[in-house]
Amino acid sequence: MDRTRARQIALACASGVLLPFCFPKFDLGLLAWVALIPLHLALDSTTRRRAFWMGCLSGTIGFTGIMAWVVTAMTTYGKVPLPVSYAILLLLTAYLGIYVGIYSWAVVWLREFIPRYGILFAPCVWVALELIRTYFLSGLPWCLLGYSQYRELELIQVADHLGVYGVSFLIILVNLTLAEFILWLMPFFRGFHPRKLPWEMTTITALLMISTWSYGTSLLNSPGLLLPRTSITAGLVQPNVDQAVKWDEAYREETMQRFDRLTSRFGTGVDVVIWPEAATPFLFEREAGYQLQLMAWADRAQAPLLFGSPALRFYPDRRPYLLNSAYLLSADGTILGRYDKHHLVPFGEYIPLKSSLLFFLDKLVEGIGDFEAGPGGTVMTLAPKARAGNDGNPGGARPVKFGVAICYEVIFPDLVRQFAANGAEFLVTITNDGWFGNSSAPAQHFAMVVFRSVENHLAFARAANTGITGAIDPFGRIIRATPLFTEEAVQVTIPAWQPRTFYSRHGDVFAYGCVVICALLCLLNLFRPKEPEPGTTAITPA
Template structure:
């Protein structure tokens, strides 16, 4: 059985257009459960080489729709000319489309080599490629398939064992089973001689979905009754325009805005959080403005966490910057500092700057000479005295809480956040400046990823954005409070303090690596024992 070139292209385009609809700000998460069905149907009728090309088309469309905001960030805020910004975005999405190309080509090869397996290897291959995308060339795990389900809390609870990759696995498993069932139906309708209904993939998808839903529903129900110690936290969203953020003439207004919003949080807070690069100056290098920040912390009566660049020097005297978050006590003492460890390529540094990308130094406005921090540093403070919900040996001692901070882009890396939880973080804070994204889907996509970091590690998150979304997320991914974007906000919330470690916190991406090992073994077996290209070239349709 064959299918026309035009229909194959339409099928590829269908998946490419459906994929971004499942992510914010479209938020049609239900679409993800069938978005890849057209691509799988196309793969059934193609050789690995042609499947690769069709997958590349589908993937390029999918990531262009998911990451169109790159043009806004580069053109409006980075001052890169629009044609160049568009070209950079297309180069990025063409690169990301390669992962879907490899998926389609690889799945076709596996189907040719192991026809009895059906589409069962599909989710293992997909997760393997998502894992590679997370780490290869600094990593860009944006728009991983599982993130599309950030609003469906019962389904995503399995991330506490398998990470976001587990949700991606389930989505692809269901897509593959639906596609295989449809292919079987097409062949049966046309009178082709086929063996039987594709039970293995259908049973696996139904069982996987059922177990995930049961586990998540049960976990959320039991979590409602678990006693927890809580903290009162305030977050400030000043909404300082990007063009004014580092304008010396606007410093007084910026600090006055922080002062007003911080005062509006009220009293009896355990912690106040300002966003990434909150101070429009280098905190340690400006005594006059440092005194202003110290005074705000004193009047607020709570430790203040805020972002500010830190200037350091190499042994040879060359200066460099750190993107830092300071924890300031009410008496002005610096209780700790976290330095961002995973920097943004083309935002905080230019990769290959000394070789073939030297010209970007004159094109991209605002790229600093930042360097990475040392690692997952925990910060610690003593909260206000109050009666704990349960009395234990721990609460009878001098109680301090430890927390981790991730700055902006870092929160999209599952293993990076996991390291804070594994090291004993009681809760997490993420600070960001999403003004770079403008009024696009990116702030909503960025916020949705924080939901998964909370679920994976069962830690609450407080999030402060220059403009956002700011808000609070509980240890099970429930959004307790969130702000609109491009507004001035002062949010006060209560977050849980817990020190339980999930399976994911302890073992990380074990599931994803297991998928990669299985795919590697399958490929090695197929390579050494099967001819990858059947005689006659194009397959005429495989048995269901």
């Protein structure tokens, strides 16, 4: 291996090593703005083929660090042998690394296709690939690059127009610009004639960053936008039930007593009590005794109870199947609303292609059966108690609509957007992150909820079995976040309103626009005149 190739591989590996530090638990979000500079330096003066493999290497290393928690989920709860778990992790991260490989290939191709200016389109390629990753093979948009900035509130407000993809675009653009600037400076230190200063890219990047920062700052400093008149007081329960005994009937009473004890701490001071995903260790609709118990607790709180529980249904041929559901139960036993999880976890809640190609597999995690998807986008209605600043009157406050995203669903921007488009005034996510153990996954999962709040400017309440439970305001401020593996009863007050952002109305227009730009570049390349082969003479008409 020559020195040039060794240097390129080392630079590509450096970017892969830096990427995990940009996300929780490390939380060095600002590192993301420079983490990909080494990879871009490695792509200078290389072939497309080599660029692809260097990108795959960099991406595989990066995603292995980001998603190491997969091993915890499979070995601890899926009973998968440790070597097999590491093999599956490597297969998964190698697949995700291909996206970085394609991006790296595109960077070199753009330099050749449109010298000097083609590189300006590279961020569009990255965004297009993130959008494809969101939907391809059921989708896995875990830790998109933009999520690394969940604490940089001034920078991420632009997500109310561009979504998380817009923040990813900016991060790639800054990395590219800094890499181009370094490449311009390097000849000075070697005594060579320098390449032309990339002033166009520098100017565009500076203008976009200044505009983004100014927009976010002005939005966060606008008092009129920060004071919705209606608010919801929610009681969030984090029971910390061990996943290994969650469905063991011998522990059912102990689990329910824990819920009873934590729920009682709220008294009558909340508008709704929220339990986590699959909170009840039984099928709620089929346990009359426990139904009465839950009704009594809702009556004691004088507030509806929102909780997760599986629902049993039957196909026309009487074969059973399950829904992962969230119920809103009133004190008198009325089910005020129900939402059935729409986007299921592949290999966790169902096996894709099980009837044909993957018939030999079973789910990687223990549970109570295979699930079917619900319709999605369903909103529920809650009547908060009358109080000052709550549009209150002697008869009570006005009804408020809200949407519930269950666990994995919250990482899909467009799915959550549908709740806002259907009239939700605040959002809830219930989850069971017990599968992740004491890994970085719960913090990564929580960070993604921040972007769903900013995109739609709707507050989020989050109840998790083992944590992180908490709340986020409509502009991404974390109001409360509990530690992992503790019993918690958290009371939070969050605003309820319906701002209808550009993103909640129109969705991923920006990301699809990047896809269109990439498609047009491919078409231009397909139909452009072919250059003559080396050693031949072009014939021009007389």
